[in-house]
Amino acid sequence: MTAPTHVALELDDIQRGVLSPRPTPYAATYILFRIDDRAHGRELMRRVRAAVTSAADTVNPLGETWVSVALTFHGLKALGVPPQALETFAWEFRQGMAARATALGDVGESGPEHWEAPLGTSDVHVVLVAVAPDSARLEAAVDRARPAYHRLSGVTAIWRQNCHALPTEAEPFGYRDGISHPAVEGSGFAGSNPLAPPLKAGEFVLGYPDELGGVQTPQPDILGRNGTYVAFRKLHQRVAAFRQYLRDNSTGPEDEELLAAKLMGRWRSGAPLALSPSCDDPGLGADPRRNNAFLYERDDPAGFVTPGGCHIRRGNPRDAAVAGEPRLHRMIRRGTAYGPPLPEGVLEDDGADRGLMFTFIGAHLGRQFEFVQSEWMNDGVFFGAAGTRDPIVGANDGSGDFTVPRRPLRRRLRALPRFVVTRGGEYCFMPGLNALSWLGDLKD
Incomplete structure (x- = not known):
C-alpha cells in the first residue's frame, strides 16, 4: 500500500510529550508506580487523564510545562487489559527491556542483575513524567498531577528520579545535548535538519502509515491509535574516567578538545565537525538554524572530517545508503541529565551518581531503538568496521579501539573502557x- 503524501495527525488525542520539543532550560522528573488493586489502577487512569496535556494544547498557564503517562506490559496486565488485546502489542514490549538486555548490550556491569531496584522488574506498572522550564514549575506540575494518585491505597509510588537541563544544554560529559530531532509529517513541529524531509507520522505515532506504507496499531483501535512506544533508560556516566582517557590520549589541551570532538562528531559547544572541522565555533553550536544542517555522504564519505565510528554518525548516518530509503531507523531521542555536575578539571571520581535519563520515542521498538543499539552502537559492520562499538555509549570492555581517519596516517585509540553504565530501564x-x-473504564 502506498502512504499518502500528507497525514493530519489527531493532535488532541496524542500526549504532548510525544512530539513537543522540550523547553530550554528545563527540569523533569520520572515517577514510577505499582498497581496493587485493579480498581484503583483504573481510577488512576481516569484521574491522570485530566492532568495529561495533548499535543494540540501548546498554551499552558504554567508555561512550557506538561505531564505524560506511560504503562509497561505488566501495567497493562495489572489493569486487566484482555489477553487478546495484549497479544497485539510489539513482542519486544511484551518481553520487556530486561529480557532484551543481551541484544541491547546491557551485559556485565550493565546487566539487569545490577540494575537499580525496581527498574526492570514486574513491579513497575506506570511511569509518570513531568517537564517544566524550572524546578518551581516542575513541582507545580507534579502537584497538579498528585490528585490522580493521592489517596489511592492500591497505587504505590515506588521510585523517583529528578533531572535537569542546564542553560548551556550540556550533558555530564560536557557536550551540548538535544540538538538533533526529526521532522514528523503532520506534527506542526519543524525538524532540526532543514536538509532532511519530514518522516511519515507512522514512524512515531501508532495508527498512521509509516515509511513502508504499513500501519501498526495495537487492538482495539481506541487503545492503540495515537499511542507510541517509549524506552526509558537510566545511564550512569563516568565523567572522571572519560576526562582522564582524553587526557591520557592527547598531546595537550587543544588536541584533547579535538579528540573529544572526533569521538562525538561535535565540539563541546554543539558545533558539528561537518561544518567546523578544525576548531570549535560556539556561535554555530548555539544556533539551531545551522548546527544540524549537514549531511555526510555528499561531503565526507570517507569520514576524514566526521569519523564513521563517532557517536552522532552511528546514531544517525543521515544520507548514507546504510540509513535506508525509506528511512527505517530514525527515532525521537531525548536525554535529561541527573545528579550533580563534576567540577571542571576534576579527574578523580567523587562517587556521586550522575548521568542521563534517556528516552526513545517511536512506533517500532525493533527496527528503531533495538536496531540502532545492536547494529550501529554496538557493531560497526555497517560502515566497514565490524566488531567496533560506539566510543561514548557503546558496551566497551577495554579491548576495543576507535579510528580517526586522517592523512597520511590514521590515528587509532586503543583500550576503550566503558564510559556509560546502564542502571536500569523499561x-x-x-x-x-x-x-x-x-483503560479507566475497563470492566472485569
Missing part, C-alpha cells in the same frame, strides 16, 4: 488520551 506504551479513558 519499555513502555504511551497511550492516546482517549485510550487513557478506555
Whole structure:
C-alpha cells in the first residue's frame, strides 16, 4: 500500500510529550508506580487523564510545562487489559527491556542483575513524567498531577528520579545535548535538519502509515491509535574516567578538545565537525538554524572530517545508503541529565551518581531503538568496521579501539573502557488520551 503524501495527525488525542520539543532550560522528573488493586489502577487512569496535556494544547498557564503517562506490559496486565488485546502489542514490549538486555548490550556491569531496584522488574506498572522550564514549575506540575494518585491505597509510588537541563544544554560529559530531532509529517513541529524531509507520522505515532506504507496499531483501535512506544533508560556516566582517557590520549589541551570532538562528531559547544572541522565555533553550536544542517555522504564519505565510528554518525548516518530509503531507523531521542555536575578539571571520581535519563520515542521498538543499539552502537559492520562499538555509549570492555581517519596516517585509540553504565530501564506504551479513558473504564 502506498502512504499518502500528507497525514493530519489527531493532535488532541496524542500526549504532548510525544512530539513537543522540550523547553530550554528545563527540569523533569520520572515517577514510577505499582498497581496493587485493579480498581484503583483504573481510577488512576481516569484521574491522570485530566492532568495529561495533548499535543494540540501548546498554551499552558504554567508555561512550557506538561505531564505524560506511560504503562509497561505488566501495567497493562495489572489493569486487566484482555489477553487478546495484549497479544497485539510489539513482542519486544511484551518481553520487556530486561529480557532484551543481551541484544541491547546491557551485559556485565550493565546487566539487569545490577540494575537499580525496581527498574526492570514486574513491579513497575506506570511511569509518570513531568517537564517544566524550572524546578518551581516542575513541582507545580507534579502537584497538579498528585490528585490522580493521592489517596489511592492500591497505587504505590515506588521510585523517583529528578533531572535537569542546564542553560548551556550540556550533558555530564560536557557536550551540548538535544540538538538533533526529526521532522514528523503532520506534527506542526519543524525538524532540526532543514536538509532532511519530514518522516511519515507512522514512524512515531501508532495508527498512521509509516515509511513502508504499513500501519501498526495495537487492538482495539481506541487503545492503540495515537499511542507510541517509549524506552526509558537510566545511564550512569563516568565523567572522571572519560576526562582522564582524553587526557591520557592527547598531546595537550587543544588536541584533547579535538579528540573529544572526533569521538562525538561535535565540539563541546554543539558545533558539528561537518561544518567546523578544525576548531570549535560556539556561535554555530548555539544556533539551531545551522548546527544540524549537514549531511555526510555528499561531503565526507570517507569520514576524514566526521569519523564513521563517532557517536552522532552511528546514531544517525543521515544520507548514507546504510540509513535506508525509506528511512527505517530514525527515532525521537531525548536525554535529561541527573545528579550533580563534576567540577571542571576534576579527574578523580567523587562517587556521586550522575548521568542521563534517556528516552526513545517511536512506533517500532525493533527496527528503531533495538536496531540502532545492536547494529550501529554496538557493531560497526555497517560502515566497514565490524566488531567496533560506539566510543561514548557503546558496551566497551577495554579491548576495543576507535579510528580517526586522517592523512597520511590514521590515528587509532586503543583500550576503550566503558564510559556509560546502564542502571536500569523499561519499555513502555504511551497511550492516546482517549485510550487513557478506555483503560479507566475497563470492566472485569
